[in-house]
Amino acid sequence: MAQAAWADVVVVLSPSEDGVMSDATGTVISGVIAFAAAVIGAVIAGRYAKHGAEAGGRKAVEAALTQVHGQAAAEHWQWVRSQRHQSFAALLTAYAALDEALARIAPEVRSGTGFDEAAGREVRERTLELQAKTSQLALWGPSEANALAYAITGKSVAAVRALLHIESSGSLSSSADWSAFGQAREEMTQAHATFLERAGQIIRDPRQPIS
Template sequence: MDQGMAAVAAGIVGLLGAGIGGLATAYGARVGAQQTVEAARTQVDRQAAAEHLHWVREQRRQTYSDIMEADLVLTMTLQDCTSDLLRRSGLPGETVDRMQRELMILATTVTRAGMWGPDDLVTKAQDLIRSRGEDVGYTMAWSCAIASGIETAIQAVEHGTHERQPSRAHSDFTLAVRQTLAAPANQDHGPAAAQ
Protein backbone atom coordinates (compact mmCIF):
# COMPACT_ATOMS: atom_id res chain seq x y z
CA MET A 1 0.00 0.00 0.00
CA ASP A 2 1.42 3.30 -0.84
CA GLN A 3 1.47 6.31 1.41
CA GLY A 4 -1.33 8.06 -0.45
CA MET A 5 -3.69 5.20 0.04
CA ALA A 6 -2.77 4.91 3.71
CA ALA A 7 -3.44 8.63 4.19
CA VAL A 8 -6.85 8.33 2.50
CA ALA A 9 -7.72 5.27 4.64
CA ALA A 10 -6.56 7.08 7.78
CA GLY A 11 -8.62 10.09 6.75
CA ILE A 12 -11.72 7.96 6.23
CA VAL A 13 -11.24 6.18 9.55
CA GLY A 14 -10.67 9.56 11.23
CA LEU A 15 -13.83 10.91 9.62
CA LEU A 16 -15.82 7.87 10.74
CA GLY A 17 -14.40 8.22 14.26
CA ALA A 18 -15.27 11.91 14.31
CA GLY A 19 -18.79 11.09 13.06
CA ILE A 20 -19.29 8.42 15.69
CA GLY A 21 -17.87 10.74 18.34
CA GLY A 22 -20.18 13.50 17.16
CA LEU A 23 -23.18 11.17 17.36
CA ALA A 24 -22.18 10.08 20.86
CA THR A 25 -21.74 13.72 21.89
CA ALA A 26 -25.13 14.65 20.42
CA TYR A 27 -26.78 11.70 22.17
CA GLY A 28 -25.11 12.61 25.47
CA ALA A 29 -26.18 16.24 25.06
CA ARG A 30 -29.75 15.14 24.32
CA VAL A 31 -29.89 12.86 27.38
CA GLY A 32 -28.36 15.59 29.53
CA ALA A 33 -30.86 18.14 28.23
CA GLN A 34 -33.77 15.78 28.93
CA GLN A 35 -32.55 15.21 32.47
CA THR A 36 -32.15 18.96 32.97
CA VAL A 37 -35.68 19.59 31.70
CA GLU A 38 -37.07 16.81 33.93
CA ALA A 39 -35.22 18.17 36.97
CA ALA A 40 -36.52 21.67 36.25
CA ARG A 41 -40.07 20.34 35.79
CA THR A 42 -39.87 18.42 39.09
CA GLN A 43 -38.55 21.50 40.88
CA VAL A 44 -41.32 23.70 39.45
CA ASP A 45 -43.98 21.12 40.42
CA ARG A 46 -42.64 20.86 43.96
CA GLN A 47 -42.43 24.62 44.30
CA ALA A 48 -46.00 25.01 43.03
CA ALA A 49 -47.21 22.39 45.53
CA ALA A 50 -45.35 24.13 48.36
CA GLU A 51 -46.81 27.51 47.39
CA HIS A 52 -50.31 26.01 47.22
CA LEU A 53 -49.93 24.51 50.70
CA HIS A 54 -48.69 27.87 51.99
CA TRP A 55 -51.68 29.62 50.41
CA VAL A 56 -54.09 27.10 51.99
CA ARG A 57 -52.41 27.61 55.39
CA GLU A 58 -52.82 31.37 55.07
CA GLN A 59 -56.49 31.00 54.11
CA ARG A 60 -57.00 28.73 57.11
CA ARG A 61 -55.18 31.09 59.44
CA GLN A 62 -57.35 33.99 58.29
CA THR A 63 -60.57 32.00 58.58
CA TYR A 64 -59.68 30.69 62.05
CA SER A 65 -58.74 34.22 63.18
CA ASP A 66 -62.07 35.54 61.87
CA ILE A 67 -63.95 32.82 63.78
CA MET A 68 -62.10 33.62 67.00
CA GLU A 69 -62.73 37.33 66.57
CA ALA A 70 -66.46 36.82 65.89
CA ASP A 71 -66.66 34.51 68.92
CA LEU A 72 -64.96 37.09 71.12
CA VAL A 73 -67.39 39.83 70.03
CA LEU A 74 -70.39 37.58 70.74
CA THR A 75 -68.93 36.44 74.08
CA MET A 76 -68.47 40.05 75.19
CA THR A 77 -72.07 40.86 74.23
CA LEU A 78 -73.31 37.81 76.15
CA GLN A 79 -71.32 38.88 79.20
CA ASP A 80 -72.87 42.37 79.02
CA CYS A 81 -76.32 40.78 78.75
CA THR A 82 -75.62 38.53 81.74
CA SER A 83 -74.63 41.57 83.82
CA ASP A 84 -77.91 43.28 82.91
CA LEU A 85 -79.93 40.14 83.60
CA LEU A 86 -78.30 39.57 86.98
CA ARG A 87 -79.60 43.01 87.96
CA ARG A 88 -83.02 41.74 86.81
CA SER A 89 -83.03 44.26 84.02
CA GLY A 90 -84.55 43.04 80.78
CA LEU A 91 -82.67 43.34 77.52
CA PRO A 92 -83.56 46.18 75.15
CA GLY A 93 -84.59 45.15 71.64
CA GLU A 94 -81.44 46.57 70.08
CA THR A 95 -79.29 44.44 72.40
CA VAL A 96 -81.23 41.32 71.43
CA ASP A 97 -80.86 42.27 67.75
CA ARG A 98 -77.11 42.82 68.20
CA MET A 99 -76.72 39.47 69.94
CA GLN A 100 -78.60 37.65 67.15
CA ARG A 101 -76.64 39.52 64.45
CA GLU A 102 -73.32 38.59 66.10
CA LEU A 103 -74.44 34.95 66.31
CA MET A 104 -75.22 35.02 62.56
CA ILE A 105 -71.80 36.57 61.81
CA LEU A 106 -70.15 33.79 63.82
CA ALA A 107 -72.21 31.13 62.03
CA THR A 108 -71.34 32.57 58.61
CA THR A 109 -67.67 32.70 59.51
CA VAL A 110 -67.74 29.11 60.78
CA THR A 111 -69.14 27.90 57.46
CA ARG A 112 -65.98 29.19 55.74
CA ALA A 113 -63.94 26.72 57.79
CA GLY A 114 -65.57 23.93 55.78
CA MET A 115 -63.73 25.11 52.68
CA TRP A 116 -60.31 24.82 54.29
CA GLY A 117 -60.60 21.96 56.77
CA PRO A 118 -59.30 19.80 58.19
CA ASP A 119 -62.46 17.90 59.11
CA ASP A 120 -61.75 17.62 62.84
CA LEU A 121 -61.30 21.38 63.09
CA VAL A 122 -64.52 21.99 61.13
CA THR A 123 -66.31 19.77 63.67
CA LYS A 124 -64.84 21.81 66.53
CA ALA A 125 -65.98 25.03 64.82
CA GLN A 126 -69.49 23.62 64.43
CA ASP A 127 -69.48 22.65 68.11
CA LEU A 128 -68.51 26.23 68.93
CA ILE A 129 -71.43 27.73 66.98
CA ARG A 130 -73.82 25.18 68.53
CA SER A 131 -72.59 26.13 72.01
CA ARG A 132 -72.90 29.86 71.34
CA GLY A 133 -76.39 29.28 69.94
CA GLU A 134 -77.33 27.63 73.24
CA ASP A 135 -75.80 30.57 75.13
CA VAL A 136 -77.93 32.99 73.11
CA GLY A 137 -81.00 30.80 73.72
CA TYR A 138 -80.46 30.80 77.48
CA THR A 139 -79.90 34.54 77.48
CA MET A 140 -83.09 35.14 75.51
CA ALA A 141 -85.09 32.81 77.80
CA TRP A 142 -83.73 34.61 80.84
CA SER A 143 -84.65 38.00 79.38
CA CYS A 144 -88.17 36.77 78.51
CA ALA A 145 -88.60 35.41 82.05
CA ILE A 146 -87.60 38.78 83.51
CA ALA A 147 -89.92 40.58 81.09
CA SER A 148 -92.81 38.30 82.18
CA GLY A 149 -92.27 39.33 85.79
CA ILE A 150 -93.12 35.83 87.02
CA GLU A 151 -90.69 35.17 89.85
CA THR A 152 -90.73 31.38 89.55
CA ALA A 153 -89.90 31.59 85.84
CA ILE A 154 -87.04 33.98 86.55
CA GLN A 155 -85.66 31.74 89.29
CA ALA A 156 -85.93 28.62 87.12
CA VAL A 157 -84.01 30.22 84.25
CA GLU A 158 -81.40 31.70 86.59
CA HIS A 159 -80.94 28.31 88.27
CA GLY A 160 -80.60 26.60 84.89
CA THR A 161 -78.11 29.20 83.73
CA HIS A 162 -75.96 28.87 86.84
CA GLU A 163 -76.13 25.05 86.78
CA ARG A 164 -75.11 24.92 83.14
CA GLN A 165 -71.58 23.68 82.67
CA PRO A 166 -69.28 26.08 80.86
CA SER A 167 -68.74 24.99 77.31
CA ARG A 168 -65.41 23.52 76.28
CA ALA A 169 -66.18 24.37 72.67
CA HIS A 170 -64.00 27.49 72.60
CA SER A 171 -60.97 25.81 74.20
CA ASP A 172 -61.40 22.71 71.99
CA PHE A 173 -61.56 24.90 68.89
CA THR A 174 -58.52 26.92 69.98
CA LEU A 175 -56.52 23.75 70.62
CA ALA A 176 -57.49 22.32 67.21
CA VAL A 177 -56.43 25.58 65.53
CA ARG A 178 -53.08 25.51 67.29
CA GLN A 179 -52.46 21.89 66.30
CA THR A 180 -53.51 22.47 62.68
CA LEU A 181 -51.38 25.56 62.19
CA ALA A 182 -48.39 24.04 63.99
CA ALA A 183 -48.39 20.87 61.86
CA PRO A 184 -45.77 20.78 59.10
CA ALA A 185 -47.27 21.50 55.70
CA ASN A 186 -46.47 18.01 54.40
CA GLN A 187 -48.65 16.50 57.15
CA ASP A 188 -51.65 18.54 56.13
CA HIS A 189 -54.48 16.20 55.20
CA GLY A 190 -57.40 18.64 54.85
CA PRO A 191 -59.68 18.64 51.81
CA ALA A 192 -58.10 21.77 50.36
CA ALA A 193 -54.57 20.36 50.64
CA ALA A 194 -55.46 17.27 48.63
CA GLN A 195 -56.01 19.29 45.47
Protein backbone atom coordinates in the same frame (compact mmCIF):
# COMPACT_ATOMS: atom_id res chain seq x y z
CA MET B 1 -3.92 15.56 -19.26
CA ALA B 2 -6.65 14.55 -16.79
CA GLN B 3 -6.88 11.12 -18.38
CA ALA B 4 -3.14 10.66 -17.96
CA ALA B 5 -3.33 11.61 -14.28
CA TRP B 6 -6.21 9.21 -13.72
CA ALA B 7 -4.27 6.48 -15.47
CA ASP B 8 -1.34 7.09 -13.14
CA VAL B 9 -3.63 6.68 -10.14
CA VAL B 10 -5.03 3.45 -11.56
CA VAL B 11 -1.55 2.17 -12.12
CA VAL B 12 -0.53 3.07 -8.60
CA LEU B 13 -3.61 1.40 -7.05
CA SER B 14 -3.32 -1.71 -9.28
CA PRO B 15 -1.32 -4.75 -8.28
CA SER B 16 2.04 -5.26 -9.91
CA GLU B 17 2.42 -7.60 -12.81
CA ASP B 18 3.44 -10.47 -10.57
CA GLY B 19 0.19 -10.10 -8.55
CA VAL B 20 1.90 -8.61 -5.50
CA MET B 21 0.79 -5.21 -4.26
CA SER B 22 3.60 -2.69 -4.21
CA ASP B 23 4.57 -0.80 -1.07
CA ALA B 24 3.27 2.46 -2.51
CA THR B 25 -0.09 0.91 -3.30
CA GLY B 26 -0.40 -0.50 0.21
CA THR B 27 0.43 2.86 1.70
CA VAL B 28 -2.23 4.62 -0.35
CA ILE B 29 -4.90 2.04 0.49
CA SER B 30 -4.01 2.19 4.17
CA GLY B 31 -4.35 5.93 4.07
CA VAL B 32 -7.74 5.70 2.37
CA ILE B 33 -8.97 3.19 4.95
CA ALA B 34 -7.70 5.32 7.82
CA PHE B 35 -9.42 8.38 6.38
CA ALA B 36 -12.70 6.49 5.93
CA ALA B 37 -12.49 5.16 9.47
CA ALA B 38 -11.91 8.66 10.77
CA VAL B 39 -14.92 9.98 8.87
CA ILE B 40 -17.18 7.16 10.08
CA GLY B 41 -15.92 7.60 13.63
CA ALA B 42 -16.63 11.31 13.49
CA VAL B 43 -20.16 10.68 12.22
CA ILE B 44 -20.86 8.12 14.94
CA ALA B 45 -19.35 10.36 17.61
CA GLY B 46 -21.45 13.24 16.35
CA ARG B 47 -24.60 11.18 16.58
CA TYR B 48 -23.80 10.07 20.11
CA ALA B 49 -22.96 13.63 21.05
CA LYS B 50 -26.29 14.78 19.62
CA HIS B 51 -28.21 12.10 21.52
CA GLY B 52 -26.29 12.93 24.68
CA ALA B 53 -27.05 16.61 24.29
CA GLU B 54 -30.74 15.88 23.72
CA ALA B 55 -30.89 13.60 26.77
CA GLY B 56 -29.06 16.16 28.87
CA GLY B 57 -31.40 18.88 27.66
CA ARG B 58 -34.46 16.83 28.56
CA LYS B 59 -33.09 16.15 32.03
CA ALA B 60 -32.34 19.83 32.52
CA VAL B 61 -35.88 20.79 31.50
CA GLU B 62 -37.38 18.11 33.76
CA ALA B 63 -35.25 19.30 36.68
CA ALA B 64 -36.28 22.91 36.07
CA LEU B 65 -39.97 21.96 35.91
CA THR B 66 -39.65 19.93 39.11
CA GLN B 67 -38.05 22.89 40.85
CA VAL B 68 -40.74 25.28 39.60
CA HIS B 69 -43.54 22.94 40.66
CA GLY B 70 -41.94 22.42 44.05
CA GLN B 71 -41.51 26.14 44.59
CA ALA B 72 -45.10 26.82 43.50
CA ALA B 73 -46.39 24.12 45.87
CA ALA B 74 -44.38 25.58 48.76
CA GLU B 75 -45.66 29.09 48.07
CA HIS B 76 -49.24 27.81 47.82
CA TRP B 77 -48.86 25.96 51.12
CA GLN B 78 -47.56 29.08 52.85
CA TRP B 79 -50.53 31.02 51.48
CA VAL B 80 -52.96 28.37 52.76
CA ARG B 81 -51.34 28.47 56.19
CA SER B 82 -51.63 32.27 56.28
CA GLN B 83 -55.31 32.14 55.33
CA ARG B 84 -55.91 29.40 57.90
CA HIS B 85 -54.32 31.38 60.71
CA GLN B 86 -56.34 34.46 59.81
CA SER B 87 -59.55 32.43 59.83
CA PHE B 88 -58.70 31.05 63.29
CA ALA B 89 -58.16 34.57 64.62
CA ALA B 90 -61.38 35.84 63.03
CA LEU B 91 -63.39 33.02 64.60
CA LEU B 92 -61.95 33.67 68.06
CA THR B 93 -62.67 37.39 67.73
CA ALA B 94 -66.29 36.70 66.76
CA TYR B 95 -66.66 34.27 69.65
CA ALA B 96 -65.27 36.81 72.13
CA ALA B 97 -67.76 39.43 70.94
CA LEU B 98 -70.74 37.10 71.42
CA ASP B 99 -69.44 35.82 74.74
CA GLU B 100 -69.10 39.39 76.02
CA ALA B 101 -72.63 40.26 74.90
CA LEU B 102 -74.16 37.24 76.65
CA ALA B 103 -72.21 37.90 79.84
CA ARG B 104 -73.45 41.50 79.87
CA ILE B 105 -77.08 40.94 78.86
CA ALA B 106 -77.88 37.82 80.94
CA PRO B 107 -77.80 39.68 84.30
CA GLU B 108 -80.13 42.30 82.86
CA VAL B 109 -82.60 39.60 81.85
CA ARG B 110 -82.36 38.01 85.30
CA SER B 111 -83.06 41.34 86.99
CA GLY B 112 -86.17 41.77 84.88
CA THR B 113 -84.86 44.52 82.64
CA GLY B 114 -85.12 42.20 79.67
CA PHE B 115 -83.98 42.61 76.10
CA ASP B 116 -84.41 45.98 74.55
CA GLU B 117 -84.29 46.33 70.78
CA ALA B 118 -80.59 47.20 70.74
CA ALA B 119 -79.64 44.20 72.88
CA GLY B 120 -81.66 41.82 70.74
CA ARG B 121 -80.09 43.17 67.56
CA GLU B 122 -76.59 42.93 69.04
CA VAL B 123 -76.98 39.29 70.06
CA ARG B 124 -78.46 38.37 66.70
CA GLU B 125 -75.70 40.13 64.71
CA ARG B 126 -72.90 38.65 66.78
CA THR B 127 -74.37 35.18 66.47
CA LEU B 128 -74.56 35.54 62.69
CA GLU B 129 -70.99 36.84 62.61
CA LEU B 130 -69.76 33.79 64.52
CA GLN B 131 -71.57 31.50 62.10
CA ALA B 132 -70.06 33.34 59.13
CA LYS B 133 -66.52 33.06 60.50
CA THR B 134 -67.05 29.36 61.13
CA SER B 135 -68.06 28.85 57.51
CA GLN B 136 -65.01 30.78 56.30
CA LEU B 137 -62.72 28.67 58.47
CA ALA B 138 -64.18 25.53 56.88
CA LEU B 139 -62.68 26.66 53.55
CA TRP B 140 -59.12 26.34 54.88
CA GLY B 141 -59.23 23.43 57.31
CA PRO B 142 -57.85 21.21 58.53
CA SER B 143 -60.93 19.06 59.04
CA GLU B 144 -60.22 18.66 62.76
CA ALA B 145 -60.26 22.44 63.25
CA ASN B 146 -63.48 22.66 61.23
CA ALA B 147 -65.21 20.21 63.57
CA LEU B 148 -64.05 22.11 66.65
CA ALA B 149 -65.16 25.43 65.15
CA TYR B 150 -68.63 24.07 64.42
CA ALA B 151 -68.75 22.81 68.01
CA ILE B 152 -68.11 26.37 69.25
CA THR B 153 -70.89 27.73 67.05
CA GLY B 154 -73.32 24.99 68.04
CA LYS B 155 -72.77 25.52 71.77
CA SER B 156 -72.94 29.30 71.39
CA VAL B 157 -76.23 29.14 69.49
CA ALA B 158 -77.62 26.82 72.17
CA ALA B 159 -76.70 29.38 74.85
CA VAL B 160 -78.35 32.20 72.88
CA ARG B 161 -81.52 30.16 72.44
CA ALA B 162 -81.60 29.34 76.15
CA LEU B 163 -81.39 33.03 77.03
CA LEU B 164 -84.02 33.96 74.44
CA HIS B 165 -86.32 31.31 75.90
CA ILE B 166 -85.92 32.85 79.35
CA GLU B 167 -86.59 36.30 77.92
CA SER B 168 -89.73 35.16 76.12
CA SER B 169 -90.99 33.38 79.25
CA GLY B 170 -90.71 36.54 81.32
CA SER B 171 -91.90 36.02 84.86
CA LEU B 172 -92.73 32.41 84.04
CA SER B 173 -89.07 31.48 83.66
CA SER B 174 -87.89 28.96 86.23
CA SER B 175 -84.67 28.06 87.95
CA ALA B 176 -84.50 25.09 85.59
CA ASP B 177 -84.41 27.50 82.65
CA TRP B 178 -81.53 29.40 84.21
CA SER B 179 -79.79 26.14 85.00
CA ALA B 180 -80.10 25.12 81.35
CA PHE B 181 -78.67 28.48 80.29
CA GLY B 182 -75.78 28.10 82.74
CA GLN B 183 -75.04 24.62 81.40
CA ALA B 184 -75.12 25.92 77.83
CA ARG B 185 -72.67 28.68 78.76
CA GLU B 186 -70.29 26.17 80.35
CA GLU B 187 -70.38 23.97 77.25
CA MET B 188 -69.81 27.05 75.10
CA THR B 189 -66.75 27.98 77.17
CA GLN B 190 -65.39 24.42 77.04
CA ALA B 191 -65.78 24.25 73.26
CA HIS B 192 -63.88 27.52 72.97
CA ALA B 193 -61.06 26.24 75.21
CA THR B 194 -60.77 23.01 73.21
CA PHE B 195 -60.60 24.87 69.91
CA LEU B 196 -58.10 27.39 71.25
CA GLU B 197 -55.73 24.67 72.47
CA ARG B 198 -55.87 22.63 69.27
CA ALA B 199 -55.68 25.67 67.01
CA GLY B 200 -52.48 26.74 68.76
CA GLN B 201 -50.97 23.30 68.19
CA ILE B 202 -51.92 23.37 64.51
CA ILE B 203 -50.44 26.82 64.00
CA ARG B 204 -47.15 25.87 65.65
CA ASP B 205 -46.82 22.60 63.73
CA PRO B 206 -44.85 23.13 60.47
CA ARG B 207 -46.15 19.76 59.23
CA GLN B 208 -49.80 20.58 59.77
CA PRO B 209 -52.04 18.75 57.28
CA ILE B 210 -53.46 20.71 54.39
CA SER B 211 -56.87 19.04 54.62
